[in-house]
Amino acid sequence: MLNFARKKAVMSLPDFHRVILQGIPEELPASKPFDPGVNHAPRRKDLLSLTEKKLAVKNALRYFPVRHHAMLAPEFAKELEDYGRIYMYRLRPDYPITARDIDAFPHQSKQAAAIMLMLSNNLDYAVAQHPHELITYGGNGAVFQNWAQYLLTMQYLATMTDEQTLVLYSGHPMGLFPSHREAPRVVVTNGMMIPNYSKPDDWERFNALGVTQYGQMTAGSFMYIGPQGIVHGTTITVLNAGRRLPGSDGSLAGKVFVTSGLGGMSGAQAKAAVIAGAIGVLAEINPKVTKIRHEQGWVDEVYHDLNTLVNRIKEAKRHKEAVSLAYQGNIVDLWEKLAKENVHIELGSDQTSLHNPWAGGYYPAGLSFEESNEMMSKDPVDFKEHVRVSLIRQVNAIRQMTARGMYFWDYGNAFLLEAGRAGANVFREDGTYIYPSYVQDIMGPMCFDYGFGPFRWVCTSSDPKDLQLTDQIAAEVLEKMMQEAPEEIRQQLADNLLWIRQAEENKLVVGSQARILYADSEGRIRIAKAFNQAIRDGRLKGPVVLGRDHHDVSGTDSPYRETSNIYDGSQFTADMAVQNVIGDSFRGATWVSIHNGGGVGWGEVINGGFGMLLDGTPEADRRLESMLFWDVNNGIARRSWARNEGAIFAIQRAMEVEPRLRVTLPNMADEKMIESLFKKE
Numbered sequence: 001m002l003n004f005a006r007k008k009a010v011m012s013l014p015d016f017h018r019v020i021l022q023g024i025p026e027e028l029p030a031s032k033p034f035d036p037g038v039n040h041a042p043r044r045k046d047l048l049s050l051t052e053k054k055l056a057v058k059n060a061l062r063y064f065p066v067r068h069h070a071m072l073a074p075e076f077a078k079e080l081e082d083y084g085r086i087y088m089y090r091l092r093p094d095y096p097i098t099a100r101d102i103d104a105f106p107h108q109s110k111q112a113a114a115i116m117l118m119l120s121n122n123l124d125y126a127v128a129q130h131p132h133e134l135i136t137y138g139g140n141g142a143v144f145q146n147w148a149q150y151l152l153t154m155q156y157l158a159t160m161t162d163e164q165t166l167v168l169y170s171g172h173p174m175g176l177f178p179s180h181r182e183a184p185r186v187v188v189t190n191g192m193m194i195p196n197y198s199k200p201d202d203w204e205r206f207n208a209l210g211v212t213q214y215g216q217m218t219a220g221s222f223m224y225i226g227p228q229g230i231v232h233g234t235t236i237t238v239l240n241a242g243r244r245l246p247g248s249d250g251s252l253a254g255k256v257f258v259t260s261g262l263g264g265m266s267g268a269q270a271k272a273a274v275i276a277g278a279i280g281v282l283a284e285i286n287p288k289v290t291k292i293r294h295e296q297g298w299v300d301e302v303y304h305d306l307n308t309l310v311n312r313i314k315e316a317k318r319h320k321e322a323v324s325l326a327y328q329g330n331i332v333d334l335w336e337k338l339a340k341e342n343v344h345i346e347l348g349s350d351q352t353s354l355h356n357p358w359a360g361g362y363y364p365a366g367l368s369f370e371e372s373n374e375m376m377s378k379d380p381v382d383f384k385e386h387v388r389v390s391l392i393r394q395v396n397a398i399r400q401m402t403a404r405g406m407y408f409w410d411y412g413n414a415f416l417l418e419a420g421r422a423g424a425n426v427f428r429e430d431g432t433y434i435y436p437s438y439v440q441d442i443m444g445p446m447c448f449d450y451g452f453g454p455f456r457w458v459c460t461s462s463d464p465k466d467l468q469l470t471d472q473i474a475a476e477v478l479e480k481m482m483q484e485a486p487e488e489i490r491q492q493l494a495d496n497l498l499w500i501r502q503a504e505e506n507k508l509v510v511g512s513q514a515r516i517l518y519a520d521s522e523g524r525i526r527i528a529k530a531f532n533q534a535i536r537d538g539r540l541k542g543p544v545v546l547g548r549d550h551h552d553v554s555g556t557d558s559p560y561r562e563t564s565n566i567y568d569g570s571q572f573t574a575d576m577a578v579q580n581v582i583g584d585s586f587r588g589a590t591w592v593s594i595h596n597g598g599g600v601g602w603g604e605v606i607n608g609g610f611g612m613l614l615d616g617t618p619e620a621d622r623r624l625e626s627m628l629f630w631d632v633n634n635g636i637a638r639r640s641w642a643r644n645e646g647a648i649f650a651i652q653r654a655m656e657v658e659p660r661l662r663v664t665l666p667n668m669a670d671e672k673m674i675e676s677l678f679k680k681e
């Protein structure tokens with residue numbers, strides 16, 4: 001990191017332009033030593049046969065003139081051997097990769113410069129999880145497969161015009177193709193496989209060959225904005241979970257939310273609980289993780305003793321404090337204590353990494369953190385048994401709490417899946433789970449069906465004052481909308497108004513000057529138009545990039561997450577996500593992306609998104625209206641066809657606003673009539 005800061009000071013702007021414009025340099029830089037001070041990706045699985053390994057090296061050499069091959073070939077073979085991938089570490093640039101002011105990037109197209117800014121943010125050392133391996137988040141969410149792809153892409157972006165489109169195949173820049181001003185400047189596909197080759201090990205194999213990559217959601221689409229995205233989503237989830245409590249007045253004051261995990265995404269729960277006005281109680285087994293969150297200020301107090309913690313919870317309830325309390329220990333011990341002491345808890349969830357239960361994602365009760373770490377590698381069979389017993393104990397305690405009125409939800413971390421596999425009592429008679437997932441009960445029916453989703457923007461001047469002004473503009477738009485909005489969406493608007501008013505003081509910016517705000521189609525369009533006007537007036541110093549997480553109304557087909565509240569059988573289809581990206585691309589998106597696997601894993605989901613540059617022009621007004629309207633209403637139409645009530649309401653409202661929109665609406669069959677059809681005589 002120190003090195004990084006020093007280099008930041010010495011690279012002048014003309015030098016930066018020169019190195020970007022040269023792409024892969026004629027004369028290669030010296031090889032770089034492996035830097036142990038940086039957080040590196042784990043060694044990847046080695047599944048390639050000898051023939052395939054030769055192919056992987058041959059593939060990597062395609063980026064270089066033949067005169068370099070004798071030197072590079074053994075180096076790449078060693079990278080493949082040591083890390084399971086060929087990252088081409090030697091080519092990693094010496095300048096800091098970061099979201100500079102848009103005009104600091106050499107460019108002939110402003111749109112292309114905006115894309116350079118966005119992808120640089122995803123690789124910023126302060127933002128990216130494994131920056132040297134070009135991984136932004138989620139362990140394997142890649143921006144590029146190797147540094148040659150990065151250098152070439154930056155060169156193409158710096159030299160392209162608004163009459164060209166850059167085509168990216170899983171990080172590989174296939175090249176610039178002639179197009180036109182209204183076309184996207186970049187089209188990104190990540191991990192698009194022939195369906196039969198979409199198993200997790202296929203990713204290992206084809207990624208090692210250098211022919212595909214896992215782009216997660218916002219990593220490979222250049223739309224990652226650091227932790228604030230997840231904080232906002234979690235705040236919205238906690239607030240809406242609170243509203244599901246019987247007799248809720250909407251306030252979480254004095255109400256307790258118990259959960260586990262203070263890690264990558266789970267750590268957002270502590271911050272979100274406080275923003276939502278609740279008492280957050282979070283168990284974390286790893287002392288290092290607890291310490292980081294405490295020092296960062298996301299956790300207010302840390303407790304090692306359960307008796308002291310229980311007393312503190314009771315006190316916080318009495319005084320209706322908004323506070324986050326960490327329990328340094330196992331979540332199972334915490335649940336059992338709360339059940340035994342009969343402490344009234346209103347909300348509960350779990351965010352241990354149960355998508356990875358046997359290799360460090362879940363620490364079973366009865367073992368210390370160190371004992372677990374040792375046992376999982378030395379005695380994996382015994383470790384599995386401990387996990388199994390622990391999950392059963394956890395579910396038993398949670399069931400006692402829900403029997404007393406607690407609302408519990410699965411947080412998309414495979415908690416119910418693994419608990420069920422472990423033999424815990426999590427099933428109804430018909431085989432469905434006794435607890436809902438956060439999308440089924442909360443995100444889907446309360447947000448996505450009405451078009452509310454994680455809209456975001458980035459100020460390309462990289463000036464915090466611009467972000468401040470956009471916050472203010474967005475708040476003014478929401479205030480106006482509140483005056484006219486129907487009852488069905490007033491609550492969502494109110495939550496988001498509160499969020500945007502507090503956004504600056506919550507200090508959530510890491511990397512680019514970005515903001516997230518859940519908004520519906522109307523909100524997104526009105527906010528974007530107001531930004532475009534402010535750019536035109538000169539009130540904003542630079543253009544603004546619009547985008548969203550793929551985890552949205554229309555962007556993602558994922559049967560156990562984003563589309564888990566689709567019940568007509570179509571949750572296993574991916575037409576919506578594919579249609580969405582195609583539709584965005586001809587309605588004015590500056591770039592579009594379509595990925596395999598974002599969020600829940602390779603082969604399990606298709607997810608897509610867009611980026612759009614607002615530059616203050618009337619063309620930008622036209623594009624934003626056309627594209628944002630489609631980008632939200634495509635998903636609402638699909639959710640409405642699946643008979644989701646909120647979506648039927650929302651799409652009818654959209655048709656009233658825009659007479660050119662005509663959507664096929666579902667007719668409802670009589671349930672009794674359907675039931676009678678297959679009754680046995």
Ligand SMILES: NC(=O)c1ccc[n+]([C@@H]2O[C@H](COP(=O)([O-])OP(=O)(O)OC[C@H]3O[C@@H](n4cnc5c(N)ncnc54)[C@H](O)[C@@H]3O)[C@@H](O)[C@H]2O)c1
Pocket residue numbers: 230233234260261262263264265266267283284285286289329330331332351352353354355356360361362363364365411412413414599
């Ligand atoms: N936040 C969201 O919106 C969201 C959405 C979808 C899925 N998820 C899922 O949530 C999970 C967590 O994600 P993450 O990025 O925070 O992972 P992470 O691994 O960084 O954090 C999980 C934390 O849980 C702790 N832990 C494990 N077992 C424990 C136990 N028994 N008691 C107490 N602490 C324990 C670990 O030490 C770790 O710090 C993942 O499975 C992820 O896919 C989250």
